[in-house]
Each structure stands twice: as C-alpha cells, then as structure tokens.
Amino acid sequence: MMILGLVRWMQPVHGYDVRRELLSWSADKWANVQPGSIYHALRKLTDEGLLRAVSTEQVGARPARTTYEVTAKGVEEFETLLRAQWWQLHEVPDPFVAAFSFLPAMPRDEAAAALRNRANLIRAGIESMRASLESDWVRNTKPVHVGWMFELWLARAEAEMGWCGRIAERIESGVSYLPASMEQAEGWSGWTDSAAPGEDDAK
Amino acid sequence: MMILGLVRWMQPVHGYDVRRELLSWSADKWANVQPGSIYHALRKLTDEGLLRAVSTEQVGARPARTTYEVTAKGVEEFETLLRAQWWQLHEVPDPFVAAFSFLPAMPRDEAAAALRNRANLIRAGIESMRASLESDWVRNTKPVHVGWMFELWLARAEAEMGWCGRIAERIESGVSYLPASMEQAEGWSGWTDSAAPGEDDAK
C-alpha cells in the first residue's frame, strides 16, 4: 500500500489529488494501483486507523470530497512497509517470462522474429528514456532520484535487449530444445517445432 | 491465463496435476498464480468453452478429481494470448521501484545500507542461479530454454546489482535530492533527510 506513502507526503489530501499524482507519475504501470482502487484503499486505511478523515467539503453540487491525514500509527506502518521493500528482495511476476517458458509452442522463425522485435521495442524505450533523462524538464523540475529510477530501468532494459539478441541467434541456429540426455524421447509432442503434426485442424 | 497453456501441454490433466507442475516450476513467483486460483481458472475456462471436462474419477473416498482437455477454441485462444506476450512489451509493476520513489523518506545512511544489502542479496541469487545453470540436474533433465530463462534473470540481476552500488555511492556522497533549480525551496519538508524536525515522536 503505497497509497499511504502518498498521503504521508502531500498531507491533507482528498482522493482525487492522490489519483492525479499517481497518474502523473504514471504509477498505474509500475505500482499496483488503478484509479478505482484508491478510494477503497483510503477507506480501508481509515478503518485500520492509519488515516484520519479531516473534513468533507462540497463545492457546488459536485461530489463531496473528503480530505485525509495520516495518523501517528499510519506513519509507523508506512515506515514498516517501506523498509520491507527496501531491505527485502521480491521476485516480480513477469508475463513475458511465463510466455517464454512456452517457447516450444512457437515456430522457430516466429520466436526469433518476436525476440528481435522485442529488442527493438526495448531499444526505442531506452532512447526515449535517455531523452527524458537529459531533458531540461526532468533535470530542473524533478527530484534527482527520479532520474536514478530511470537509470535502473535503463540498466535492466539494456541487459534484456542483449539477451534477446543472443537468444534469437540460438533459436535460429536450430539447436534442439530437449536436454542433452533425452534427445530422442519426444515428450513435447504436439507442439509446433520443426514438424507440426496436422492434428485436428479441420475447423 | 497461462493455466490454459499448461493444460494444452500435459493434455488430459486434473487440477492437482497443474498445481504440482506450477509449484515445481515455482511459478507462483514469476507467474501470477497461487494454488487457489487454479480451480477457479479451470472452471472459468470451461465455461468459456476453452476447456472440456473429460471425466470425474474418484479414488477411494478422496475428493473426486475432474480431468480437463483443451478444445480447438482453447488452442486458438492460447496462441493468441501467447503471441500477445511475445510480441508486446508490458511494463511490470515493481514494488521496489515504488519504494525507491520514496527515497527522501529514508535516512541517507539507511538507504545506502539497504542498497548495498540489496546488491548482496542479488549477488547471492546470481550465484545460486549460476550453480543451477551448471548443475547436471538442469543440464540433463530440463529443456534447454529453461537455462535461457535463467540467463535472462542473470542479465537483469547483474544490471540491477551494478545500479545498486552506483546509487549507494551517490547517496552517501550527500548530493541534494532536489532538482538543480529549486535548491532552496524545501518542498519535501517533514521527511527525514539531513535534518529531521523532531515532530511528534514522543512515544
């Protein structure tokens, strides 16, 4: 719950403020927070005594907005949560890795093409990130550590780009997917590799 | 839904088989699948006509197990899903990046220490991964592309380890977090940086 952190920073805020801030950091991508979750989270945190509803103003006939503040307990909990992320290593679920584990289900040439395409997408991302990093807008109006986050993405992206290239070559080279020992015992039959058995494709 | 892929491979299976396979790949870490989700997914996929329940055996008085098979429609859908992951780039949500964005909330020395600790955790991970990669067990009984997945993790991990070291140094160097222009306009007041205002810490 990094919502808590945002309320901690920005002290008294209402839900919509949090939402805008999150969207402006495009945090829906790298955090786990879609706009809809915010109000639920705010109410839950209030129930748990980590936040306190300060006031409820109403401007015209628009929906009333409730302003929240963090309690002492909330600050404490936030620091616990924060430290958990700083000191521990959590593997993050990556759908591409999941998809890659089905490599034998892809025709070799398509797999290689997709990897090269991926490398290009990553390269494009890297370049636009570099541009942001060097842009005056980021250099002058954002805290320095925002740039450092970009550098982390850059480092990871470069590593992954290289990997894509190397693996694409190996796939094209035609090496067998099966482990050295059990060369002949098919096991992955039914998948499209070099010889797809035309099974029940008659619509 | 990579559950579908697993059923596609392993053709007729019951839920518990899928669960074991997923756990043996420790897929609960890198995919998005806890054991509890499996049965729901199987039923949902069956409702959508992507799977077909084949039979329901009962051994003794243990819970009946239902065996599933993939339909032609299911194969089609799986390939669509698979290609979506192979050809597109999805940013994955990373809780550490989220936590790092609150860097100014951490005392400098703790932040640096945490980063060095992280580098060490990553190094340990790298070494155990290297060991797996070279182990006979993986080399002889797992498809080659499993090793390739390890290499991707390795590449990313090495990149991140380097970053941790570099950033730890910068934090220790004492550079200001604020952007070059607005050096003096505090803005992040209330956070623990060089001078923590002893607010309401009595108890």
Place this chain on the structure above:
DNA sequence: AGCGTAATAAGCAAATTTGACTAAGCCGGG
C-alpha cells in the same frame, strides 16, 4: 449564445486472487 468536450470527485458491481481450511488415505517408526 449554444454546444460539445474535458475536468472534477467519487461509487459500485463484478471479476480475480489469496490464503486458510477439509478430510480422507498412506507410510514409517516406536
């Protein structure tokens, strides 16, 4: 002056995920 579009501020039902729980069979040790 009128009209369409964007911004403001949330609410809600439905879909998903999670983690804990059941409850019987099997196996080895004391």
Place this chain on the structure above:
DNA sequence: CCCGGCTTAGTCAAATTTGCTTATTACGCT
C-alpha cells in the same frame, strides 16, 4: 498395531482490483 505427519484433491469466504458509470461545472470554439 496405531499415532503422527505427509500427500492428495479441492473448497470457500474474504480481500483486492478492475473498469465502468454518474453527474455537475468549467472551458473553448464558432
């Protein structure tokens, strides 16, 4: 021989997330 613990197979309620909807006001354009 019988007790405890592991494996088998799956269920279930609760927590979370998602994406869509509502309803007013401000703004820009012609």
